[in-house]
Each structure stands twice: as structure tokens, then as C-alpha cells.
Amino acid sequence: MGRSPCCEKAHTNKGAWTKEEDDRLIAYIRAHGEGCWRSLPKAAGLLRCGKSCRLRWINYLRPDLKRGNFTEEEDELIIKLHSLLGNKWSLIAGRLPGRTDNEIKNYWNTHIRRKLLNRGIDPATHRPIHAPLSDFTITFAERAKKDVGILQREEEKSNSSSSEESSSWQQYKQPDLNLELSISLP
DNA sequence: AACAGAGGCAACCGCAAGACT
DNA sequence: CAGTCTTGCGGTTGCCTCTGT
Numbered sequence: 001m002g003r004s005p006c007c008e009k010a011h012t013n014k015g016a017w018t019k020e021e022d023d024r025l026i027a028y029i030r031a032h033g034e035g036c037w038r039s040l041p042k043a044a045g046l047l048r049c050g051k052s053c054r055l056r057w058i059n060y061l062r063p064d065l066k067r068g069n070f071t072e073e074e075d076e077l078i079i080k081l082h083s084l085l086g087n088k089w090s091l092i093a094g095r096l097p098g099r100t101d102n103e104i105k106n107y108w109n110t111h112i113r114r115k116l117l118n119r120g121i122d123p124a125t126h127r128p129i130h131a132p133l134s135d136f137t138i139t140f141a142e143r144a145k146k147d148v149g150i151l152q153r154e155e156e157k158s159n160s161s162s163s164e165e166s167s168s169w170q171q172y173k174q175p176d177l178n179l180e181l182s183i184s185l186p
Numbered sequence: 187a188a189c190a191g192a193g194g195c196a197a198c199c200g201c202a203a204g205a206c207t
Numbered sequence: 208c209a210g211t212c213t214t215g216c217g218g219t220t221g222c223c224t225c226t227g228t
Contacts, residue, residue: 016196016222038213054214055197090216105217106195 013047017056021046025053026061059102066098070107078104078112083126 013021028044034057037050046053070078074096081092089101089108096104108123116123120130 014198036213050213051199051215052197058215059196087217101216102196110194 012041012049012052014052017060021048022056022061025057029057029061055102059100064098065100070099070111074099075112075115078108079116079126082108082112082123 024044024046028040028046032043037054040046040050040053041048044053048056077096078092081095085091087105089105093099093101093104113123116126117129120128122129
């Protein structure tokens, strides 16, 4: 017998979460905090696999999620980060407080791709469509870094004026927007 | 009003990395 | 060091809602 499956396939619910399941998960994490996803379902009385619980919490139930529409500034930041990082959604999400990798990935695939195509830019390469191959990649990446620097300063300005604390859960206090882009790609 | 197709999004799956024993 | 386990990631799926006819 090999490794046990990450999810107990039998007796687990799948698909959309019910209000009751959400409530159980929220209550459990409120009481015990995050961690040990594998044992959480049993401990919380949920007929779900740990992965499913983690996903539900991270992408939907966490109290520090921003939700709602993306701003134009977020759009541009995502585009620039994607030009630097590629499909590293978790890294990109790390620089957008209150947004999740799944949300950004979905938003990219549904909105931003189209937006770039409309601009005549290939969303995969961030190069103009039909442009001859050249050293454009490098120059664009350099430009993107510069632009992100500008965005960062603008974000810092706007952040410093708004200090509203919406969540009472101190552990989920949103981190300051980290736009330091001295990224070393693998 | 009814239907079909498109779009949007939550959730699943498989895999890889890192932690643990 | 090797094998096992858990977590996290990215790609993908499929259901639900919206929009056009």
C-alpha cells in the first residue's frame, strides 16, 4: 500500500460550500487558528478534505479579503507584475493585499487578457502582437520595473492617509503593500 | 417569455517542494 | 540519507449567471 491519499475520498462532500459548512470552518479557525489542514475537517466536524477547507478559507472566508472590483491601479499593477513574474499568481497576489492568487488568476484570464489583446499586446509575452522579435523583452521589463516604482510611490501616498481598521482580527491585519521589486528570477 | 451561447468564478485535480521521521 | 506526509501552487473544469436573439 502506497502513500495515503491526501483526501479521504469516501464520505467527503464536494462542490459548492453550504452556509453551515462555512460557519463551521470559520468558527473552528477563529478558535484554533490556521494550520494542520489535514486534521482540520475531522476536528471541525466537516465532511470535506483538508485541501478543500484550505482553499475555501484562503480564497473566500478569510476576513482580510478585499473582494469587489479591481481598481484601474490594481489592473496595471497586475499587468506589470505579470510581465516580470509570469504566471506566478501567488507571488503577484503577495503584492496585492486582500487579493488571492485564485482571484487574480481568474481576473487575468477573464479580463486582463482581453484588455491586453485589445491594446494589441500579447498577454503571454507582453510584446506587441505582430512586432518583430527583438530585444524588446528586456526593454519592456526595464520599463515595467520603472513603472512599478512609480505605482509604489503612489500607493504609499494613498495608503498613508487611510488607516481604517475594518477587521478586529489582529492576526489578519493587512500587511503594508510591498512593492519592492528586486526580484531574482530562478 | 424561452432558449442558447458566452462569460465569470468557485472549486477540483495533479504535481512539486519542503517538512518531517 | 531515504522515504513519507503535508501544504501550496498553477492549470483546468464545470456550474451558475448574464446577455443576446
